[in-house]
Amino acid sequence: MFQPPPCLICRSTRTARLFSHQGYEICRCRGCGHHWAVGDGPKDYRREPSRLEFYKAQEAPHRALMRKNLRLVAPWIRSGGKILDFGCGSGFFTLEARLAGFDSQGVDLAEWVTDAAAHWQIPLHVGRIEHAGHAPESFDAVVAIVSMEHLPDPLAMTGTLARLIRPGGVFAVLSVPHVGGLPWKLLGERWWDLDPPMHLQWFSRRSIRSLCEQNGLRVRKVRTTGVGYAFFATLAGRGRQGRSALDDLQYEVNSGESAPQGGLRTLLSRAAVPFANSLLNLTRLGNNLTVIAVKE
Numbered sequence: 001m002f003q004p005p006p007c008l009i010c011r012s013t014r015t016a017r018l019f020s021h022q023g024y025e026i027c028r029c030r031g032c033g034h035h036w037a038v039g040d041g042p043k044d045y046r047r048e049p050s051r052l053e054f055y056k057a058q059e060a061p062h063r064a065l066m067r068k069n070l071r072l073v074a075p076w077i078r079s080g081g082k083i084l085d086f087g088c089g090s091g092f093f094t095l096e097a098r099l100a101g102f103d104s105q106g107v108d109l110a111e112w113v114t115d116a117a118a119h120w121q122i123p124l125h126v127g128r129i130e131h132a133g134h135a136p137e138s139f140d141a142v143v144a145i146v147s148m149e150h151l152p153d154p155l156a157m158t159g160t161l162a163r164l165i166r167p168g169g170v171f172a173v174l175s176v177p178h179v180g181g182l183p184w185k186l187l188g189e190r191w192w193d194l195d196p197p198m199h200l201q202w203f204s205r206r207s208i209r210s211l212c213e214q215n216g217l218r219v220r221k222v223r224t225t226g227v228g229y230a231f232f233a234t235l236a237g238r239g240r241q242g243r244s245a246l247d248d249l250q251y252e253v254n255s256g257e258s259a260p261q262g263g264l265r266t267l268l269s270r271a272a273v274p275f276a277n278s279l280l281n282l283t284r285l286g287n288n289l290t291v292i293a294v295k296e
């Protein structure tokens with residue numbers, strides 16, 4: 001009989017197993033509402049197949065998305081400030097932040113990121129952040145864009161990242177999957193973000209706040225964002241069509257905007273998706289959480 005461990009975030013023992021999914025036990029904390037997967041551990045991202053060609057083909061919409069992320073966080077960072085793009089992937093956030101005058105650099109586990117760094121001529125470090133040799137309190141900001149949900153121990157990693165931020169500096173999570181959102185509530189096991197071992201963590205507003213505050217990061221802003229085409233596609237039974245479909249949807253899910261491709265998608269992108277997003281964000285039922293926290 002599987003015994004759920006204490007909560008990864010708040011350490012409460014008031015935890016429960018919800019169900020098994022893709023070989024992992026999905027657990028829930030009754031204290032802070034956090035959900036996480038227990039199983040064989042994280043996916044090994046080091047040797048994942050190169051996504052460089054995908055990002056080269058999708059450069060324009062992904063860079064637009066990263067400019068949107070930059071607009072969310074830039075007002076909190078001093079002009080020209082030093083930024084760490086944690087889990088940088090393509091490096092598009094690092095690139096856009098550099099074009100905006102920030103001293104940004106990325107870090108990622110995946111070896112193909114070396115090729116992205118060479119292609120776009122930007123500083124991206126491949127390897128664990130603990131081994132990158134950064135001095136404590138040497139960054140004005142750490143930005144984690146769709147990264148924290150991949151971690152086996154987000155509390156410990158947030159501690160590591162918090163030590164790199166100077167007092168008064170910023171920790172920005174843009175974004176993580178939200179278990180208080182309508183897609184999880186309605187779709188349950190069919191939720192596209194319930195995807196272990198890709199994703200191992202699903203946050204509540206309380207759990208993301210606890211994650212920050214246990215590490216000396218005072219939360220200044222929490223909001224829910226987006227639902228996008230994936231919601232409608234999954235409801236209509238068209239989700240989970242393999243990795244390429246999910247890749248295609250990632251942009252739309254995180255941006256809250258659809259990239260029209262004709263027919264139903266055009267209709268959704270012009271009317272239903274923006275309307276649903278506005279409504280969900282107002283009611284804090286959006287699919288993702290974004291957080292801005294300041295180091296004390």
Ligand SMILES: [Zn+2]
Nearest residue numbers: 007010029032
């Ligand atoms: Zn908890």
